[in-house]
Amino acid sequence: MQERHYLNVPYKEKDAAKALGARYDPESRRWWVHPATDLSAFAKWAIVPGGSAPAPVTTGPGSAPSATGADRFASRELAAGTESGELSAPAKGISLSRLLGGVATAISQAFRGGVWTMVEVMQVTLRNGHVYLELSERDRAGQVLAKAHAMIWANTAARILPEFERATGATIGAGIKLLVRAKPGFKPQFGFSLEIDAIDFGYTLGDLAARMKEIRGRLQREGVFEQNKNVPPPWNFTSVLVVAPHEAAGLGDFRKESDRLAQFGLCRFTYAHSRFQGEGAAREIVAALTNALDQCAAAGDFPDAVVIIRGGGAVNNLAWLNDYELARFICDQRLPVLTGIGHERDSTIVDEGAHAKFDTPSKVIAAIEKLIARRAREAQAACESITTKAERMTRELSAAIDQAHSQVAADARAHVARARQESRDAMNAIGVAALQDVHQAAKGGLHLVHQVRQAAAEQVTAARQLVPRHLADVQARASTSLAGDSRSTPSWTRQAPARGTRGARRRPTWPPSASAPQPRSIARDRAPKR
Template sequence: MANTFLTVPFKDKDAAKGLGARWDAAQRQWFVPDGRELAPFAVWLPAGPVPVSTSRDVLSIVNEPAALAAPSQKGVSLSSLLGDVSRAVAQACKAGVWTLVEVVELRANGGHVYLEVSERDAHGAVLAKARAVIWQSTASAILPAFERATGAQLAPGIKLLVRVRPVFKAQYGFSLDIDAIDPAYTLGELEARKREIRARLQAEGVFAANKQLPPPWDFHAVLVVAPTGGAGLGDFQAEADRLQSHGICCFTYALSRFQGEGAPAEIRHALQAALGQGTGIGATPFDAVAIIRGGGAVNDLAWLNDYGLARLICDLPIPVMTGIGHERDSTLLDEVAHTRYDTPSKVIAGIEQRIHQRVGEVKANFAQVSNLAARASQAAKDQAGKFEMTVRLEALRHLAQGKQGASGHLAAIRMDAMQGVRKAAEQSRDALQAVKMAVASQLADARGDVPALWSQIAMGSAHALRTAAKENAALKDTVLERARQEASRARQSSGDALDTISDSARRLVCSAAADFQALLREITGQGPEKTLQRGFAIVRSQSGKPLTRVSQAMDGAAIEIEFQDGRVAATTKKTSLRKKPHGERNIQTSLRRAAAACPDTARSARAQH
């Protein structure tokens, strides 16, 4: 029996291949190999009577479900059974069905888009899950239109209203073929989420809290919240770094994910950590917070429509500036922030504009102050000139008046001085005469009192000398007795100390002698045989005399080396002198110290050695 050719559309080629169809490159057509059942390929058979098959068709399966439980005695192949199921699914769902789904996973391969879609309840539990596919021919038509209408891209987490056709394939199982997407539903679902959060914030009375804060008078420190490595962050930093390098404004960056599951929570944590507080409420060292992100799809930006993140911005005590996406993009953060800019570049431009404004005001104020100071300085100079002229005139006038008055006062002073000098001279003569008379009277009285006072002094001195002599004699006896007692005690203490020192010295000398004798016995016990047994050797001259110095071994002289188990003849070669071994130096040092401590013992030890 010849091969049976099929009419397979391009979108069904994978299904036909999965059922066992083969491709004929010459005729460029799919065919069923000879010997295979044609029933699974009924939908692609050319017009005409369908060959009889041992398997029942889909209508009999649908109308007679009991037949599946009671197959014929021979049975049917698995491919036939699954082919019947495939036809039953295709017969039941000829037209597409509009279905609400949420994208769980997505991957593209060769122009085809493979998805995993699901349905969740209000608590996030999965109610249904299925595989879906958008074939290349369909994807190239519906995806660009969807992106143009919504600004969103297909990605995990997005909710869609899609038209699907259930397909069951024998090799790949059940899947959904998507041939249309309703963009209005996606836009409505995103907007509904924003409306819900907006209404909740308005009901709590905090929706406009950040907008009502006074704008920063100037910018000295700004906290920037942005995604890591974003293009918008690069545009922002290009200008921000220039301001920071000149010390105009300092920028602190808190980096976080801006899309994907858990992104809003990460942004909150990064913002709170940068503010140095657990709640994001309270005094901060920043003048403002800038939340920036480059452009992206609507569903990428939709992750920022989060109640927790929006409430945190509403509660911040400092103004928040946003620069998210492009001009047409709008998120809930833009609505609750103090100031909204279209792009990150415009945020830094706004900061620069405010700084330029304050600099202009400072320059204008400085110019105004300079002008006022110049005018005040000129007025003060003019007033000072007038005062100087007035002072000069008044000084000249007072000087002239003073000269006239000084002449009259000088003549009066001279008259008064002459009279005072005459009176003083007369009073001085009278006082000198009175002093001379008083001195003569006192001198005469003193001469009469001197003999009596001299006798009294002589008697007192003699009595004091006798008293002192008696006291000195008694004190001398006391001092001598105390000196004798102290000398006796000193002799006793010296004798005791000398005995102690002598005992200690004798013990030390005996201990040193014993140590020395032990050391000497150790040294004398190290004879040549023991030395040879420890791995040493004795070097002798050709005449058999031991050599102990390098100088005794002439260069090229014949020598004999004695080991533990025999002797070996050798020839010398002179090298540099080496220092005396450390052990030998220590032994000689010990001998000298022992000799000094106990000469007799040392002499006997040297004799033994």
């Protein structure tokens, strides 16, 4: 049997292979070409040299490729060169296309099937349905250890990528780590590349979960993982610091409600912006938060909470937030941190370390608005309760005042009536007592008058008895005095009494007799006073 180079030609490309000169082997159900044919045109179909069609080989994860095919190719090329004399004439040599075609044949023979390979995507380009990738491997320090070009043909991409996205929620993008089944290939026109025909989505999920698990365990060992969750929740929202990507869709949804709350003066919102994906995004978020908090502290406007939001996205886009420094910064905050990142299915280490996690930015602002509305209703209810109690107390006090006023008025009237009665009684008593006193005084006065009159009569009687005796004595003394005076009086004065005898006869005698009437003034003076 002549030596053949077997091809792995998909059914859809059989016409193209046939047009280039390939032939179909019905026994092995493979297309093949003669070794003398220019193999560069068939390199894309993974040329497999050999006299018989080999069984398809699919290499699993961790298996090592065989170099037997490459050795056979090298041996054949050496033999062919020796027979033809080409190697002995280096001035002529072989064509570049034949050399590269031989490399392509060796590679395709060495890797007859895909090999499960762990890669990290550096760049993705879409063109005509095909997906072109730049792959790499890095060490822990981030240094690139290996790089390669890869592609996923349109028909394969249409089959495996939707399944991968549904299973992981991730899209093929920069930064994502994959476990792919890659078949090495070499084309003289384009060089070395990998053709990917399958992706193990479990590896990607495991890598993301492992990264989160590592960060979570470290935070737990440091005793800070639950720290922000234990911060007391705000009693109400009056000032909120928001960190989000600039002009993100999630921020727009958030501001539809937050601007309305700010418009009515219910809550102030301060916004800071940062990238949320790509290399260094976590450091930018920490810097933006630190700067914004410093500005709030300088202005004396301390927020009630910090909100971290971004719209939905692929899992690998959100994976940039699975960063230890960012998670530790969130856990160390003394303000409650609220997150609304991605969709309901999405979760990051930032969500786990935050005080409260919400599925979307809209649900974050809804929770803020709900608490503000709740406090407003409570304040309104308290105001209405106070108003109702005040009105009731006012009515009760008014009724009590009216009752007290009526009681005071009644008591006052009773006291006035009683005072009037007591006054009348007192006046009557005073009148009676006064009449009694007057009557008693009158009786006493009459008694005194009687006593005075009796004493006066007694004195008058005694005086009448004494008057004649005193009068006789006076007359005797007067006579004696007159007799003595007459002897000493000159002679010329002795006749005077004769001329004045008439006047002397008119002189009353003293003391008057008891029968003689007394002068009115003397009688009035002697009368007793009442």
